[in-house]
Amino acid sequence: HYTTDIRSREENKKIIESLYGLSVDIKKIRKLKEWVLFQDVAYVKETATILREMGADEATIASILERWPEAILRSPAEINSQRELWQLVCQNEKQLIKLIEQFPESFFTTRFHENQKANILFFQELGLRNNIITRFLTSAPNIFYNPVEKNKHTVKTLQRSYLSLGGSDANMKIWLLKLLSQNPFILLNTSTAVQENLEFLQKNDFTNPEVLQLLSKLKGFIFQLTPTSMQKSMLFSKNVFKCSDQELKHLMLRCPALLYYSVPILEERLEGLLKEGISIEQIRETPMVLELTTQIIQYRIKKLSALGYNVRSGTLQTLNGTKKDFEVSYGKIQSKKERPMFNPVAPINAED
Numbered sequence: 001h002y003t004t005d006i007r008s009r010e011e012n013k014k015i016i017e018s019l020y021g022l023s024v025d026i027k028k029i030r031k032l033k034e035w036v037l038f039q040d041v042a043y044v045k046e047t048a049t050i051l052r053e054m055g056a057d058e059a060t061i062a063s064i065l066e067r068w069p070e071a072i073l074r075s076p077a078e079i080n081s082q083r084e085l086w087q088l089v090c091q092n093e094k095q096l097i098k099l100i101e102q103f104p105e106s107f108f109t110t111r112f113h114e115n116q117k118a119n120i121l122f123f124q125e126l127g128l129r130n131n132i133i134t135r136f137l138t139s140a141p142n143i144f145y146n147p148v149e150k151n152k153h154t155v156k157t158l159q160r161s162y163l164s165l166g167g168s169d170a171n172m173k174i175w176l177l178k179l180l181s182q183n184p185f186i187l188l189n190t191s192t193a194v195q196e197n198l199e200f201l202q203k204n205d206f207t208n209p210e211v212l213q214l215l216s217k218l219k220g221f222i223f224q225l226t227p228t229s230m231q232k233s234m235l236f237s238k239n240v241f242k243c244s245d246q247e248l249k250h251l252m253l254r255c256p257a258l259l260y261y262s263v264p265i266l267e268e269r270l271e272g273l274l275k276e277g278i279s280i281e282q283i284r285e286t287p288m289v290l291e292l293t294t295q296i297i298q299y300r301i302k303k304l305s306a307l308g309y310n311v312r313s314g315t316l317q318t319l320n321g322t323k324k325d326f327e328v329s330y331g332k333i334q335s336k337k338e339r340p341m342f343n344p345v346a347p348i349n350a351e352d
Contacts (some may be wrong), residue, residue: 011037015072018044019065019268021163036069046076051100054093060101064209068104078110082284085117086137088134089130092204093271103138112146118148126155127173132181139165140184150187157191161198165208165215167274175216200227204234205245211251217256229262240270241284255287261282269294286316 015037016311022044027202044065051061065071071079077280083096086107090096100107116137123133136143143151146178158179162172172326179186186194201211215222237258238248252258272294273283283289289297302320303310307330311319318329 008040008124010321012039012042015039015042015044018042021070022048022062024062024065028181029069032066033069036073037278039073042072043074043076044072047072047074047079050076050079050083051097054096054100056101060097063105064101066111071104071108074108074110078113079108081113082107082110085120086134087122088124089133089137091130094136099134099138103141106138106141109141109145115147116144119144119146119151120150122148126179126180127177133170136184143184143187150298154187154189154191154194155195158186161194162212165198167212169185170287177216179220186220188225193226195304196227197222197225197230200230203250209250214256218260221255221260225260230265230338232258233261233266236266240266240280243284245322251284252285255290258287261290266290269297272297278316279312282312282316286320288320289316292319300330303330304333307333307337 016026019029026037037148047065049063051064058065058194085094086096091101091165120133120137123136124130126134155176158176159172162175163169167175196221198211201214202208234248234252237243237251239244241248241251243251261269267290269290273289274280274295297319302319304311309318318333319326319331
């Protein structure tokens with residue numbers, strides 16, 4: 001919307017002075033979005049006034065304008081409309097200001113105001129809690145730019161798919177809300193893509209309950225894949241683990257990452273494990289280790305080695321899981337190592 005041909009023009013002194021008056025670091029703006037300073041019309045003081053009314057202090061206002069200078073190009077009417085809209089899901093203005101400071105771009109993107117409003121109301125009708133909707137607004141704002149009809153259509157496709165896979169009417173709402181909460185980006189997919197991916201899994205002998213299981217385990221990421229990419233990953237895993245179609249299917253149900261990650265990522269992770277002296281057989285026993293990056297694996301092996309634990313000769317189960325899971329496994333090995341071999345307070349002779 002704004003001209004970026006600024007070579008032959010001069011900065012708007014009025015904008016500069018107003019920003020200085022708010023203790024905004026102009027150097028940051030010149031580095032980040034210099035073109036904003038060349039605009040003929042800006043609403044620096046008005047924007048600051050609205051933010052102040054919401055409870056922002058001077059440091060917060062300066063921080064918002066430094067991080068997203070385009071804010072000053074939105075009219076007071078546009079900003080107030082966004083304010084009203086976000087208040088539909090924010091507990092209070094204190095929370096709203098906190099969100100604006102963290103995610104100014106999401107708040108000041110006003111072009112899709114009507115779509116944003118319709119989608120917020122639709123998500124509320126679906127039963128999504130306001131705190132989930134605010135998370136969407138900040139982390140996945142694009143889903144609000146869609147016309148609401150598109151999101152409704154995708155949701156209907158998901159509901160139909162769930163029922164056709166044997167899911168029950170009674171559980172559908174819980175399933176859908178959980179899926180959307182875990183991965184709202186599903187809504188950026190077309191309903192055709194959703195359908196194609198499910199059909200691909202069914203053609204590859206995954207039963208309906210198994211497809212449902214994959215959907216839940218993959219948190220909806222399955223809809224960001226394509227039949228081609230899934231086919232390539234499956235073929236790669238089949239060759240690496242030298243297994244039958246049935247065995248491959250079981251491996252994928254245990255570790256959906258084998259379906260989700262692209263061949264280059266799987267190759268790199270596999271190579272990293274083999275370099276550490278881990279065998280293909282061990283990986284096949286615990287395929288979930290492929291969900292972890294090479295760096296995480298190296299760090300965990302190093303920590304365990306320091307305790308004298310050799311992953312090459314044991315199970316990979318200790319390497320597995322989230323950071324929290326690993327800390328628990330590590331703690332158990334550590335306490336075992338530190339525990340004395342005998343109980344010094346026990347009687348030496350049982351007959352005494």
